[in-house]
Amino acid sequence: MKNVRSKKYxxxxxxxxxxQAVFFFLFFYLLLQTRFPEDDYIGRVEVFFHFxxxxxxxxxxxxxxxxxxxxxALITLVLTFVWGRFxxxxxxxxxxxxxxxxxxxxxxxxxxxxxxKDNHTxxxxxxxxxxxxxxxFSLNLVGILDxxxxxYRSFAVGFMPAITYTVNSFITILYQINWTxxxxxxxxxxxxxxxxxxxxxxxxxxxxxxxxILLNMTRERFWCRYLCPLGAFLGLAARWNILKLRVNxxxxxxxxxxxxxxxxxxxxxxNEDWKSSECDxxxxxxxxxxxxxxxxxxxxxxxxxxxxxxxxxxxxLTTFVGALAVPFFRLTPARIRASEKLIRPPGALPEEEFLRxxxxxxxxxxxxxxxxxxxxxxxxxxxGLWTPRLDMEIGYCEYYCSLCTQVCPTGxxxxxxxxxxxxxxxxTAWVNRNRCIPWKFGNPCIVCEEHCPVSxxxxxxxxxxxxxxxxxxxxxxxxxxxxxxxxxxxICENKCPVVDKPAIYVTSVGESRSERNQLLLDVIxxxxxxx
Amino acid sequence: xxxxxxxKDIAIGSALLNxxxxxxxxxxxxxxxxxxxxxxxxxxxxxxxxxxxxxxxFVSKGDKxxxxxxxxxxxxxxxxxxxxxxxxxxxxxxCFEAGAKEVTVLDNPCNPARRTYSRSGISxxxxxxxxxxxxxxxxxxxxxALQGESLKEWEIYSDFIETDKIINVPATKHHSLSRVxxxxxxxxxxxxxxxxxxxQGLDAAMVDLAAFFKPALTVLDAxxxxxxxxxxxxxxxxxxxxxxxxxxVDYVAIDALGSxxxxxxxxxxxxxxxxxxxxxxxxxxxxxxxxxxxx
Numbered sequence: 001m002k003n004v005r006s007k008k009y010x011x012x013x014x015x016x017x018x019x020q021a022v023f024f025f026l027f028f029y030l031l032l033q034t035r036f037p038e039d040d041y042i043g044r045v046e047v048f049f050h051f052x053x054x055x056x057x058x059x060x061x062x063x064x065x066x067x068x069x070x071x072x073a074l075i076t077l078v079l080t081f082v083w084g085r086f087x088x089x090x091x092x093x094x095x096x097x098x099x100x101x102x103x104x105x106x107x108x109x110x111x112x113x114x115x116x117k118d119n120h121t122x123x124x125x126x127x128x129x130x131x132x133x134x135x136x137f138s139l140n141l142v143g144i145l146d147x148x149x150x151x152y153r154s155f156a157v158g159f160m161p162a163i164t165y166t167v168n169s170f171i172t173i174l175y176q177i178n179w180t181x182x183x184x185x186x187x188x189x190x191x192x193x194x195x196x197x198x199x200x201x202x203x204x205x206x207x208x209x210x211x212x213i214l215l216n217m218t219r220e221r222f223w224c225r226y227l228c229p230l231g232a233f234l235g236l237a238a239r240w241n242i243l244k245l246r247v248n249x250x251x252x253x254x255x256x257x258x259x260x261x262x263x264x265x266x267x268x269x270x271n272e273d274w275k276s277s278e279c280d281x282x283x284x285x286x287x288x289x290x291x292x293x294x295x296x297x298x299x300x301x302x303x304x305x306x307x308x309x310x311x312x313x314x315x316x317l318t319t320f321v322g323a324l325a326v327p328f329f330r331l332t333p334a335r336i337r338a339s340e341k342l343i344r345p346p347g348a349l350p351e352e353e354f355l356r357x358x359x360x361x362x363x364x365x366x367x368x369x370x371x372x373x374x375x376x377x378x379x380x381x382x383x384g385l386w387t388p389r390l391d392m393e394i395g396y397c398e399y400y401c402s403l404c405t406q407v408c409p410t411g412x413x414x415x416x417x418x419x420x421x422x423x424x425x426x427x428t429a430w431v432n433r434n435r436c437i438p439w440k441f442g443n444p445c446i447v448c449e450e451h452c453p454v455s456x457x458x459x460x461x462x463x464x465x466x467x468x469x470x471x472x473x474x475x476x477x478x479x480x481x482x483x484x485x486x487x488x489x490x491i492c493e494n495k496c497p498v499v500d501k502p503a504i505y506v507t508s509v510g511e512s513r514s515e516r517n518q519l520l521l522d523v524i525x526x527x528x529x530x531x
Numbered sequence: 532x533x534x535x536x537x538x539k540d541i542a543i544g545s546a547l548l549n550x551x552x553x554x555x556x557x558x559x560x561x562x563x564x565x566x567x568x569x570x571x572x573x574x575x576x577x578x579x580x581x582x583x584x585x586x587x588x589f590v591s592k593g594d595k596x597x598x599x600x601x602x603x604x605x606x607x608x609x610x611x612x613x614x615x616x617x618x619x620x621x622x623x624x625x626c627f628e629a630g631a632k633e634v635t636v637l638d639n640p641c642n643p644a645r646r647t648y649s650r651s652g653i654s655x656x657x658x659x660x661x662x663x664x665x666x667x668x669x670x671x672x673x674x675x676a677l678q679g680e681s682l683k684e685w686e687i688y689s690d691f692i693e694t695d696k697i698i699n700v701p702a703t704k705h706h707s708l709s710r711v712x713x714x715x716x717x718x719x720x721x722x723x724x725x726x727x728x729x730x731q732g733l734d735a736a737m738v739d740l741a742a743f744f745k746p747a748l749t750v751l752d753a754x755x756x757x758x759x760x761x762x763x764x765x766x767x768x769x770x771x772x773x774x775x776x777x778x779x780v781d782y783v784a785i786d787a788l789g790s791x792x793x794x795x796x797x798x799x800x801x802x803x804x805x806x807x808x809x810x811x812x813x814x815x816x817x818x819x820x821x822x823x824x825x826x
Binding site for chain 2: 191453
């Protein structure tokens with residue numbers, strides 16, 4: 001039989017694959033570039049986020065502040081009005097990953113596309129509604145589900161560390177078999193890439209992401225079909241787009257291949273069931289149609305409203321759930337008393353505002369030069385899940401660095417120059433005299449003082465007398481904290497030779513961003529009484 | 532030349548000098564230390580080496596040379612927390628001129644290596660002169676027998692062992708435990724492991740490390756001196772410009788001279804006493820032939 005498949009649409013399909021590859025590599029490239037640039041200031045490596053209209057809207061709704069960079073999202077929105085959800089099919093790097101794995105699963109027969117009978121594509125609209133209603137009531141949940149946040153976080157916290165671990169093991173093997181120069185070269189390249197590889201929730205976030213990928217074994221682009229709130233948002237905006245699918249009834253042999261192979265369950269056949277809000281313009285249907293019966297002519301006529309079949313009662317119920325989520329997410333002691341371990345990055349907004357803006361993307365965790373920024377589990381309450389906190393047992397805040405403040409896409413961490421950043425107080429250091437080597441054993445140490453980066457040092461040394469069990473007296477220098485100069489950077493805690501539980505540690509009290517989490521009255525602070 | 536053989540020669544040579552340090556001084560020949568003061572750090576370095584007989588005295592043709600500056604902190608050269616990059620660069624150039632096959636510049640910093648290598652200006656300067664400037668590679672840490680009096684063994688980057696010659700290029704800084712950090716303290720930057728525990732017996736550890744590494748040459752950067760809030764300072768007011776470079780083989784003498792730049796009497800320094808007792812060098816400056824020159 002003569003092959004009458006459309007060459008034109010096969011070409012467009014190839015173009016789409018090329019576009020997906022380009023944007024995926026761009027995303028990945030910017031992810032890799034999110035590291036110390038051997039300069040104090042980094043470019044706009046977070047720019048992908050600013051093209052996301054859902055992040056723009058929810059952050060605005062929750063914080064009542066419009067962040068100017070988000071104007072870029074208008075481009076995406078306007079183009080969606082014109083061309084529908086092309087963003088999902090042609091640009092979104094998370095969509096590309098899902099489609100890639102669905103392709104692999106199809107080739108390996110782990111996924112056999114079926115004719116979709118369900119109407120579950122509607123789930124994502126309800127999820128979107130929960131997110132939006134939450135945002136109206138100042139609860140910003142979008143970061144958990146937004147595709148860019150999800151992808152970036154999963155890569156930065158889960159996937160990249162796993163890669164680094166693998167490469168490091170490989171390098172170890174290279175040295176074992178005496179391939180020294182290859183080992184050296186590979187090590188230096190990876191050192192240049194500066195990938196943070198220690199994350200408290202690395203396993204969990206990595207596994208979660210893997211789970212989402214495995215869902216493609218049940219349905220192609222499971223995430224995009226059923227869950228993605230950005231997809232839903234763009235789907236709503238796509239209603240008036242001018243690029244409409246048309247099946248040529250004369251050519252159509254009603255084989256159903258198009259509907260079976262449709263990546264996002266947009267139902268190309270029968271024509272009247274096609275949903276422009278679900279179509280991501282991958283052009284698979286038009287390319288595989290054995291009779292070239294499917295085309296995408298330009299048509300300005302708006303679509304009938306039933307395209308997204310939202311049930312009014314369910315909409316009400318979902319709105320109610322979204323509103324109810326607000327108090328539930330805030331049932332936490334974190335609201336009445338600051339957690340000692342919740343040390344936010346320098347320049348972080350006051351906690352309430354911070355939570356309204358933070359989209360849990362992990363940019364700050366990726367760029368932190370010491371790996372100190374970690375995703376929060378419980379310290380900030382349910383609302384604060386995966387927001388950043390400094391963990392001094394893993395890293396610390398590097399003195400001449402304000403990179404996290406520069407890459408934050410929503411301004412939850414205010415952009416600061418290095419000079420401004422060094423005026424920020426993140427917390428206060430404390431000496432645990434029961435564990436400190438000079439205080440407890442009378443031996444010399446001073447490691448914390450040596451590393452203290454402020455001048456004059458916030459850790460001062462004082463000669464003390466320690467009586468040992470045999471009655472001998474030792475007079476070592478021992479650390480004492482100067483509250484006036486300590487910024488809570490935590491390098492002292494990080495470098496303390498008492499490895500398991502450092503004898504000097506930072507807690508959040510005194511942080512500049514909080515009015516209540518303070519130690520000293522300003523009156524006392526400014527007087528001479530305190531040293 | 533084999534590194535071990537070379538070290539042996541050096542040991543014999545320095546032992547001879549110890550027996551009668553005046554040998555050279557009397558002859559008006561090569562001094563123990565060259566101390567040069569002037570404006571341009573690179574020129575000072577080159578002049579100091581010239582006074583000592585040129586780099587060819589220390590580096591042979593075809594040698595692999597490892598230059599060990601202090602790149603400890605994420606600080607600009609003006610803040611004097613790391614070795615001056617121009618001095619490092621001048622040394623790399625001299626090594627190549629003397630016929631070195633390969634010059635590597637390496638340190639294990641306290642702040643992240645990418646930051647310190649970059650902000651100190653050392654990576655760029657040394658690379659411009661043709662040196663390799665790799666980041667410290669933990670795969671290359673080897674538990675090494677130091678045969679010291681207090682440190683029996685420690686994890687050392689094997690780069691420091693698998694080289695023909697080592698040139699130590701410390702900065703001149705205040706330190707609250709050893710009081711000064713100069714050449715001997717600089718060896719902590721060749722160590723891995725929990726090196727922060729060395730501070731509990733720092734003076735002894737410094738001496739053991741210095742005795743182990745036995746640099747072919749030590750060049751002390753006293754161009755900018757960090758006289759308080761060491762070892763990383765942070766304010767320009769913590770820095771004094773002495774615009775001086777000292778070079779020599781006797782690292783004990785260099786540390787003794789360096790401590791006077793920080794207004795510390797070398798006889799008060801425990802690690803110099805220990806080094807002197809072990810015969811590693813001369814800490815009494817009146818017994819050291821120092822040629823001083825101003826450019």
